[in-house]
Amino acid sequence: MKLTLWTYEGPPHVGAMRVATAMTGLHYVLHAPQGDTYADLLFTMIERRNHRPPVTYTTFQARDLGSDTANLFKTACQNAYERFKPEAMIVGASCTAELIQDDPGGMAETMGLPVPVIALELPSYQRKENFGADETFFQITRALAKPVEKTAHVSCNLIGPTALGFRHRDDITELTGMLADMGVAVNVSAPYGASPSDIARLGAAHFNVLMYPETGEAACRWMERELDLPFTKTVPIGVGATRDFMAEVASITGLTSQIDESRLRLPWYSASVDSTYLTGKRVFLFGDGTHVAAAARIARDEMGFEVVGMGCYNREMARPIRKLAKDYGVEALITDDYLEVEAAIEALAPEMILGTQMERMIGKRLNIPCAVISAPVHVQDYPARYSPQMGIEGANVIFDTWVHPLVMGLEEHLLHMFRDDFEFNDAAGASHHGGHHSTPASETKQPETADAATTGTVIWLDEAERELKKIPFFVRGKARRNTETFAANQGVHEIGIDTLYEAKAHYAR
Structure with a gap:
């Protein structure tokens, strides 16, 4: 499951693919077994590119391991040059091919190809995708960039x-x-x-x-x-x-x-009366270091949110994110394990998540609105329309992306007035979640058992459950957890309306 879906970064040769696919006139020859040939899926399906990535594979199989896999690489390299006639080539091995130690760079040097051939040494089992992209572009730049005369204008x-x-x-x-x-x-x-x-x-x-x-x-x-x-x-x-x-x-x-x-739309809204609904909203941030750092400043200084947690998955950015987190009075979460991120979100109970496609899925399970701020993302975050993150228009796009889930949350609160309507009821699910009902673990009613006192199970009485449902869905989970914590501290094993309101008064203080 983690390898197929819940992965923040791929191996470093995927980063090299990202660089090769972004460029023109460059071809990547990848020494890789059958099964590692997934570049076409990554770039044509997810990013919806209209041409295949410039990657050629050796695609050796298990039966080839007892013979000359080095010759397979040389043949693939020669064929790639003759077919595509690139201005330059990069060569390397996938994480699996790295184990057989064929040295693609050394082999390519002996072939005498008439274009620059740049060898990539990417430690597949120590580093990951973003490092692979950074290192690949660095090696290309070091090999090809030379001192030249400056342009006449700046x-x-x-x-x-x-x-x-x-x-x-x-x-x-x-x-x-x-x-x-x-x-x-x-x-x-x-x-x-x-x-x-x-x-x-x-x-x-x-x-x-x-x-x-x-x-x-x-x-x-x-x-x-x-x-x-x-x-x-x-x-x-x-x-x-x-x-x-x-x-x-x-x-x-x-x-x-x-x-x-x-063209800027955000500042006037931040100064308006309507924006007071957003002030103080508790948000959790997670993604790559660059976008998390930028999002933290926007959230606190431009939107008036309260940042209750932040972190990143790329360890190369751990130090600046830890330093930034201290400035915000929170502890940074540096991990590439989505389960740790989910546990942190559930414990902090934010009112909004700013994250990747993984956090969007976590938000759906926990019924917490999520706006995407960072890769990895899926097809819906490669829009056909103009939708930057940087600059003036980027600020407008971010404003829309972040505010809409919260405004739709307010809409859901208002729709509670019509809870008995056939269309607007709890079973129909939140409209900003596509109408799909998702019940977080904290919303699941505990089974009523006779020995609740000995097992530590808290029983919600029916009248308290009905009263709890009157609380807006986007803070209901937090209210449930607070009430259960209060009841446990008081030694109460059955929660009725009195306990619910006592807990509310306790936390209001």
């Missing part, structure tokens, strides 16, 4: 966007327009949309914009040392961060920061 490179990234395509468009308004041209966007010849002219820019540290920081640091290219440290997700980003670009270039805020 220009930058957009570094880090890849295939299977969360709204990367639209973030490129948004930042390109914002920088153009300021007088900064985009020299190269890489890896997304770049060819090997584009990589060779990265040095023509005046600075780099590091969009996603997970997949571009190693290359940016190398270019800062070798090509004298400073890079931005602010990720422009959210209103405040976008303003800070543009100010940082101004400090690097000497230009005047210009932002067209006429």
Whole structure:
């Protein structure tokens, strides 16, 4: 189950696929057994790309292990070059093929192919997908990028966007327009949309914009040392961060920061009376480090939410997320185990989750609204429409994405007035969950047994259960848990209406 669905990151060669698929004129030859050939599914099904990824496999089988698997690799490599005629190639092994130690890089060097061949050494059993993308792009940059003459006008490179990234395509468009308004041209966007010849002219820019540290920081640091290219440290997700980003670009270039805020919708709503419904909402954040850090600032400083927990799955970002969590007065959760994340969410009982597709599924089970802020995501988060996360329009998209689940939660509360209606009743399920009824574990009524006092089981009397259902569904689980905790502390084993209201008065204090 964990391998097929509940996985935050794949092995590092999937990160290499993301870079290869994002680029043009680059081909990836992967030494891999039959069964590891799932790139087509990843990119055409999930991201809905209209062309197959540029990956060729050796696809050796069990019977080949007793013969010359190295020759299989050389044949696949030669055939890939002759068929696709790429400008450059990258070669490596999948996690399974790594065990047979065939050294794809060494073999490729002996073949004398007429294009650059870049060997990837990706530790499949120590690191994961984001590291694989970061390391792959770094190796490509180190092999191909050279010092060249700077562009006549101020220009930058957009570094880090890849295939299977969360709204990367639209973030490129948004930042390109914002920088153009300021007088900064985009020299190269890489890896997304770049060819090997584009990589060779990265040095023509005046600075780099590091969009996603997970997949571009190693290359940016190398270019800062070798090509004298400073890079931005602010990720422009959210209103405040976008303003800070543009100010940082101004400090690097000497230009005047210009932002067209006429398109911005969030600040006026945050200052309106309607927004008071959202103030103080308790939220839990989980995803990749970059998006969690950005979401925390937006949640607290721009939406007025209370951040009750945060964490990330990519351990490369553990240190900055732990430091950030201390600033927010919470303890960071660094894990790639969804069960730990689910347990943390259930214990904290937030009113909203900001997470990945895994947290969206956890939210459905616990009846907690969830807005997606980070990969991994599924097809619904690769919209056909323009839907960035960065810049001014990104702030509008985030505002819509986060507010709607909570507003729909308010709608469900109002619909309780019509609870006996055939359409609006508890069995119909929450409308913002697609009308599918999902009963969290905490909502399951405990069986009434005669020896409740000895077993520690708390019995809810029918009148108390009916009263509990009058509480809005999105805080009902918390009310149930608080009441049971109160009853246990008081030594009460049967919860009636009196105990329910005593618990409510206790926690109100």
